[in-house]
Amino acid sequence: MFYRDKLSFEDEEFKLKVGFLHFSSCSGCQVAFFDMFEEAVEILDTVELVYSNMLTKRRDLPRMDVAFVEGALCIEDPHHLHLVKELQKKAKLIVAVGGCASFGGVRRLSCGNQLPQPQHQSFVPITEVDLVKPKVKYAIPGCPPNPSLLYSFLLALLEINEDFLLPFELMTFSTRASGMDIFVEVVNKGFCVGCGTCSTACPTRAITYNYECSRPAFNPGLCVYCGSCLAACPQSFKPYPQPTYT
């Protein structure tokens, strides 16, 4: 088992220790994560929040089963360098939450490389940092990811639903994502069915729908590199079970 050495759901004491860590980010992902708990009453019994810069008081990082991480790592920030070392030591499994942590996100637009202004610094997503890479098992797209996605993800993690988790595992190998993926990965390869799901998934309207040619349209100037469009496209992956009807 990846986050517990011994797993038994019959074990009534089972509590998954989760933490939410914050690198350079707008905290939108963390807000979405806590938003999810409104709906997640049934999993509250099995999850214990051991660390969050927003909700817990402790400053040191405790040991945890799963670290949810938002934001990109700032190369110039000593606090981030310390945090990533701690993360490697204290977390059994790491989940990159949102575009910034997974694919660089809006931090890709930074014109780096010096302190103090964020737009003047340089950032890397944690999926690119070798020290923690072996532990970054999943990347979740979105800016921020929908609370309903985070909820389904956490449920899948608790139930070890590998079909559900597989695409998020594949996403960790892809350190870049953008609206251009819709063209390079789907349209250019002859797979676009013109369904419009990518445009509904885009948080910034960088992908819209072009009714003239019945295909998506991409405005690179609006893209925040979150990966939602390709992740939502039915042609990128669909290992979900078709609904079974009785």
Next chain:
Amino acid sequence: MVALNSRFLLGKYREAFVVDGKGENPIKAIFTLMLKFGLIDGLLTVSKDGNSPRLIFKAEDVEIPVRNSCFGVNALLKKAVQKYRLSRLAVFGPACTFDGLNKTQYFGIGCNWTKTAVALKISFLCPGVLTDTAFLSEVVDITGKRAGVSRFYFQKGKLHYQLKTGEEITVPPSFHHRYVNSACRYCLNLSGKGTDLTAVYLKERDKVLLIVRSERGLSTLAQVQRSSPSTLYFRKADRKEVESLISFLKEKVILNITDIIERVELGFPVPKWNDNKLRKFYRLWNSIDVNSEEEVF
């Protein structure tokens, strides 16, 4: 094991009815009644010509696509669920619309809490979709004349178009296969598995063959019947009617499988994160390993 049996082609279903709308398209009538009686709070589909998505709130505004052109339905999904907060939405489109929608519901990507927002999914049996210009070229190729397509239907296992000139033509699958959207050449779900109901357009404008897949589909039809008993007339489809559809699907799906196999053999790329499902299909398809020499001895 993948086999071209009826279950693979048509999917699991409970009943098949021929529905008579007495002068009106029965699918349009179903949505109109559902909106009128508050069984749904919105309909997400495309315009009659299939070219632009529509989000419909009022019974008198209902329109549905009648030719095999249907693009961009899901482009309005977020608007429907997050902006207008619809919670009993009906969706009408081809199977791939529901691949996008089901994926959004299952994973939660794309649109928040879609899982609980959709009350009914109706697909149409889809021979592959075309844009306006592709329709024109296809018709020229078949008839030698330039004419637009106004509707499509199935009759005795064949695909037909009614042209804007009023003429009706039979569309041979091998011609059709060349003009459909590229992605439709790799599609194995023409019949809309993963929906509540699948509508098959028939020659008579006011009749459809309705494949009922889910309990929800069946109970919705019962509710519609109860709310307006004299609008729709149902009769159980006979075996021949269903078999003729299966024979169409078989012919088209074999063309699609041939293209999938060719694509894999040519080594054309697939989208990242896709886990190469076409190659998996190819392996499965070619997994029959017969050693004839061994059989001789």
